[in-house]
Amino acid sequence: MSYEGVIPTDEEGWKYSLGGFEVGTLENRTLLYKGGDGIGSSSAIMMLPEENIGVVLIMGESNSEPKKPIAMGMLQILMGNEPVEEAFAPPLFKVAGLVMLFILLGSIIVSALTLRTVMKKRAIKYRWVRIFYSFISLILFVFVGFLLLNVRPTQIGFYGYPYDLAIGLISLEILLLLIVICNGYLFFRKK
Numbered sequence: 001m002s003y004e005g006v007i008p009t010d011e012e013g014w015k016y017s018l019g020g021f022e023v024g025t026l027e028n029r030t031l032l033y034k035g036g037d038g039i040g041s042s043s044a045i046m047m048l049p050e051e052n053i054g055v056v057l058i059m060g061e062s063n064s065e066p067k068k069p070i071a072m073g074m075l076q077i078l079m080g081n082e083p084v085e086e087a088f089a090p091p092l093f094k095v096a097g098l099v100m101l102f103i104l105l106g107s108i109i110v111s112a113l114t115l116r117t118v119m120k121k122r123a124i125k126y127r128w129v130r131i132f133y134s135f136i137s138l139i140l141f142v143f144v145g146f147l148l149l150n151v152r153p154t155q156i157g158f159y160g161y162p163y164d165l166a167i168g169l170i171s172l173e174i175l176l177l178l179i180v181i182c183n184g185y186l187f188f189r190k191k
Contacts, residue, residue, distance in 0.1 A: 029048050044068060044070075045071070107174070110179070134179070137179040148170070
């Protein structure tokens with residue numbers, strides 16, 4: 001009875017069993033699946049009880065989306081079949097990490113340009129542009145600082161952020177602080 005599907009899941013053709021498994025079918029055979037996620041890892045077990053075969057998948061990855069199709073593909077290989085190919089969108093944290101990499105590179109470039117401006121004592125001609133630029137930078141500095149210290153999307157990494165995302169946000173914080181300091185220096189220095 002623990003292998004019988006009772007409650008429908010979000011996925012078509014799958015039901016939850018009283019034993020905690022998701023129950024589906026593969027080639028008209030009962031298919032049992034159970035997945036789990038940990039801090040920075042995922043796992044899955046998939047079995048065909050009638051055939052006495054199953055697979056256990058342990059992944060060093062927080063993204064749990066592909067584990068069910070991967071386990072299904074492994075089971076199909078054990079049955080002597082060709083696994084069905086699945087396509088996935090890149091995981092959110094991978095996309096965020098790439099965005100942070102570009103922000104980091106942009107931060108380095110803008111930091112170098114800001115430092116060059118201070119070293120050559122070139123100033124923006126209009127004071128209101130410098131004030132507006134500093135004000136926007138200060139607001140972004142406070143916002144990113146709030147995100148880093150108060151919003152924890154996961155329990156892994158630096159305050160819940162994957163390390164690449166945390167490095168990008170911290171470098172953005174440093175850049176914004178440098179912009180505010182440099183514009184303050186240029187605003188108050190004697191001409």
